[in-house]
Amino acid sequence: MEREGYLLFSLVVFVGVLSLHLSRTEAAIGLPPDAKYLTRKYYKKLNTCANVEAFVKHQVQVYWNKDHSITAKLVKLLYADCMVNGCDASILLDGSYTEKTAPQNAGLGAFIIIDKIKTVLEDRCPGIVSCSDILNLAARDALHLAGAPSYPVLLGRRDGFESKAAWVDLPSPSISWEAGLAYFQSKGLDVQDFATLLGAHTMGITHCNYIRDRLYNFNNTGKPDPTMDTSLLDKLRQQCPQKMNKIQEQNQTVYLTQKNGPKYWFNTAYYNNVLLHQSVLGVDQQLLFNYDTNQLTLEYAGSNEQFRRRFSLSISRMGSLKVLTGNKGEIRRNCHFTNKNNPHIK
Numbered sequence: 001m002e003r004e005g006y007l008l009f010s011l012v013v014f015v016g017v018l019s020l021h022l023s024r025t026e027a028a029i030g031l032p033p034d035a036k037y038l039t040r041k042y043y044k045k046l047n048t049c050a051n052v053e054a055f056v057k058h059q060v061q062v063y064w065n066k067d068h069s070i071t072a073k074l075v076k077l078l079y080a081d082c083m084v085n086g087c088d089a090s091i092l093l094d095g096s097y098t099e100k101t102a103p104q105n106a107g108l109g110a111f112i113i114i115d116k117i118k119t120v121l122e123d124r125c126p127g128i129v130s131c132s133d134i135l136n137l138a139a140r141d142a143l144h145l146a147g148a149p150s151y152p153v154l155l156g157r158r159d160g161f162e163s164k165a166a167w168v169d170l171p172s173p174s175i176s177w178e179a180g181l182a183y184f185q186s187k188g189l190d191v192q193d194f195a196t197l198l199g200a201h202t203m204g205i206t207h208c209n210y211i212r213d214r215l216y217n218f219n220n221t222g223k224p225d226p227t228m229d230t231s232l233l234d235k236l237r238q239q240c241p242q243k244m245n246k247i248q249e250q251n252q253t254v255y256l257t258q259k260n261g262p263k264y265w266f267n268t269a270y271y272n273n274v275l276l277h278q279s280v281l282g283v284d285q286q287l288l289f290n291y292d293t294n295q296l297t298l299e300y301a302g303s304n305e306q307f308r309r310r311f312s313l314s315i316s317r318m319g320s321l322k323v324l325t326g327n328k329g330e331i332r333r334n335c336h337f338t339n340k341n342n343p344h345i346k
Contacts, residue, residue, distance in 0.1 A: 040153075048125060055120055077111075130158050130159050152316075203261065229276060
């Protein structure tokens with residue numbers, strides 16, 4: 001029975017992706033191999049916590065009603081977890097040398113939402129629902145509230161036993177297109193996933209220190225990036241002046257999509273910005289200069305439905321990377337600690 005949900009979902013995904021025609025790449029048409037250990041309605045089938053998805057959805061709705069930025073924060077948190085050592089909720093662990101403390105993860109938010117959901121679920125069905133499954137469900141529900149489709153999330157992940165800052169290899173937002181794609185491919189994702197998941201930049205912010213080179217000294221020329229629209233350049237220079245101290249550079253932020261950003265709405269504004277040379281990050285603008293990602297950009301800019309459907313596939317693929325099941329992981333009683341190190345467990 002566990003395989004039924006997976007096979008049904010894979011079939012839907014396969015049909016949805018058949019329309020992609022890129023001459024130089026073969027797009028992924030299913031989930032990573034580790035996903036075979038996951039299933040839809042996992043907790044309901046086991047009759048252990050039948051209403052887990054409803055509990056998660058309610059709590060996310062409560063927080064989203066107060067602050068729409070939680071969508072971008074939860075997606076970034078999921079990315080920071082899954083793309084480092086697999087989807088094992090290691091990003092949630094506290095400690096001096098954990099992934100959470102790595103420089104690449106400075107500024108991550110939404111931990112309080114996961115904590116609240118975990119508290120609610122531990123009260124209703126203690127020791128049953130993993131922090132990793134909670135994170136995947138919460139990101140899905142927040143995306144849906146922001147306008148994305150409510151895609152199925154396969155469940156049954158367990159949480160990792162450790163978290164080390166040394167494992168964190170997340171690239172800088174100022175990474176090149178080539179290096180960004182290579183990073184995704186090293187994790188088991190492909191060029192379609194790369195171009196599609198970057199579409200999450202239609203929401204959220206970045207810091208001035210990640211775009212200063214584009215504004216003032218692109219490739220050490222002493223000039224701005226010539227591919228950037230001049231009106232955007234002028235606006236960003238006002239928000240990120242050339243003379244800023246390090247503290248200002250690290251704290252001053254700008255929206256990734258200047259017009260759409262404050263609304264935190266999930267749509268194709270990102271891809272339209274790429275076509276207009278109005279991308280804030282250099283890696284985003286570079287989608288226009290590669291054949292495969294150029295074609296995807298054109299397709300997504302022209303079809304919100306195509307983007308929505310394929311984003312569902314790509315984030316599901318990311319959420320299934322190197323998952324832990326069985327005795328390879330545990331169900332944490334508190335997402336901040338492994339059970340062995342949990343000071344609240346005697």
